[in-house]
Amino acid sequence: MSTYRSTYQRISRRELHSPRSVAAITLAILAIACCMWLLAEITLNLLGRPGLLANPADMAGAVAGIPSAPPVLVGGLGVVGVLVGVLLLVIAVTPGRRSRHVLKTQRAATIVDNEVIASSLAREAARAAGLAPDNARVTVSPGRATVHLTPASGTEIDQQAVLAAVRHQIDTFGLLRSLRAIITVAPNGKVGG
Amino acid sequence: MNSTNRVLNRGFIFLVGLLILVVGATLTIVAAVPVVRERWAAATSAGVDTVTRWLQATPMPDFVAPLTGSWLWLIAIAAGVSLIAALAVFSLRQGHGHTGRLASVNGNNGAVAIETKVAEQAIQDALAKRPELVDSHVSTYLVRHRPTLKVAITCRRGISPRAASNIVDEVLSSFDDLLGLRVPALVQISGGFRARTSQGARLH
Numbered sequence: 001m002s003t004y005r006s007t008y009q010r011i012s013r014r015e016l017h018s019p020r021s022v023a024a025i026t027l028a029i030l031a032i033a034c035c036m037w038l039l040a041e042i043t044l045n046l047l048g049r050p051g052l053l054a055n056p057a058d059m060a061g062a063v064a065g066i067p068s069a070p071p072v073l074v075g076g077l078g079v080v081g082v083l084v085g086v087l088l089l090v091i092a093v094t095p096g097r098r099s100r101h102v103l104k105t106q107r108a109a110t111i112v113d114n115e116v117i118a119s120s121l122a123r124e125a126a127r128a129a130g131l132a133p134d135n136a137r138v139t140v141s142p143g144r145a146t147v148h149l150t151p152a153s154g155t156e157i158d159q160q161a162v163l164a165a166v167r168h169q170i171d172t173f174g175l176l177r178s179l180r181a182i183i184t185v186a187p188n189g190k191v192g193g
Numbered sequence: 194m195n196s197t198n199r200v201l202n203r204g205f206i207f208l209v210g211l212l213i214l215v216v217g218a219t220l221t222i223v224a225a226v227p228v229v230r231e232r233w234a235a236a237t238s239a240g241v242d243t244v245t246r247w248l249q250a251t252p253m254p255d256f257v258a259p260l261t262g263s264w265l266w267l268i269a270i271a272a273g274v275s276l277i278a279a280l281a282v283f284s285l286r287q288g289h290g291h292t293g294r295l296a297s298v299n300g301n302n303g304a305v306a307i308e309t310k311v312a313e314q315a316i317q318d319a320l321a322k323r324p325e326l327v328d329s330h331v332s333t334y335l336v337r338h339r340p341t342l343k344v345a346i347t348c349r350r351g352i353s354p355r356a357a358s359n360i361v362d363e364v365l366s367s368f369d370d371l372l373g374l375r376v377p378a379l380v381q382i383s384g385g386f387r388a389r390t391s392q393g394a395r396l397h
Contacts, residue, residue, distance in 0.1 A: 064237035075224035081217020088210025108378035123351030
């Protein structure tokens with residue numbers, strides 16, 4: 001990280017958070033569609049032709065006539081508007097973390113999908129518990145790795161050993177933000193686990 | 194990695210959200226409070242009258258024959274067209290930032306330019322030989338005006354991300370030696386559950 005530290009920090013930060021491109025482009029396309037419709041109405045009005053849906057005078061009349069419309073309809077539209085607005089503000093302000101982690105490395109900025117961490121921990125947990133790989137399931141969140149184990153019927157799992165193995169495995173990864181390991185064992189075993 | 198302006202994205206979403214929120218809140222208040230409803234009727238009719246007077250005071254000259262009405266509409270059309278153009282440019286500029294030039298070295302007898310294809314093919318080729326990785330893709334972006342490699346790899350199920358990262362680091366270091374330069378790089382490790390080598394066998 002020595003030579004390009006600030007570049008790597010910038011890249012890591014950008015890779016860990018959503019660019020919000022989908023929302024922005026969707027809104028831009030909707031706004032363009034609205035603008036085009038308004039322009040078409042204005043142009044038709046200037047040419048003296050009837051409008052597509054409403055000419056500008058009708059639109060002004062509709063806005064002025066809101067109080068005489070049924071209050072339930074107007075209020076309903078208003079509430080929908082408030083909800084959509086709040087949703088967009090939330091999208092704009094929240095960090096939008098992606099499910100990824102940063103690995104401490106020398107040569108490059110390294111980003112790992114949580115899926116890969118989970119898969120590796122699942123293999124290690126299954127090995128330590130003496131289970132088939134499909135009977136260990138791991139979910140990884142920004143701060144935690146939860147290991148769900150399904151034991152073979154009639155056998156017991158040494159949870160301390162699994163916990164130690166998973167912790168050791170997490171340490172070998174060298175994550176920038178380390179994970180806390182949690183083990184849960186399913187109450188009902190599975191034949192052939 | 195790409196040059197998408199994220200502050201602009203969020204700013205735009207924020208502004209549109211604020212606009213929709215204000216319109217929604219206004220409608221709700223108009224529907225709910227009788228006093229506001231009366232005021233709204235008075236204010237909008239006054240506003241419509243004022244705008245109508247402006248439009249009547251600015252007739253279009255005679256030589257634009259088929260068009261009738263106020264020339265203020267032409268200003269509105271120009272504003273609308275510029276807004277559409279701005280929004281289109283905003284949408285199309287997302288996700289860019291690729292580059293084709295990895296490095297240039299100026300010597301006494303001329304200059305050497307190295308294309309990014311050199312790095313992309315060499316690194317992909319070296320990674321293709323590793324059984325731990327299912328797939329790899331290398332591309333080059335400009336980050337802070339400097340070419341930066343993006344090495345995206347897909348690992349097999351259960352491979353430790355540290356092991357995968359070490360493999361790529363090793364390849365990158367060899368490439369550094371080959372090139373005589375250190376190009377900044379991003380390694381993106383994905384994959385996991387779906388990338389199994391073979392189905393599990395079951396004995397009866």
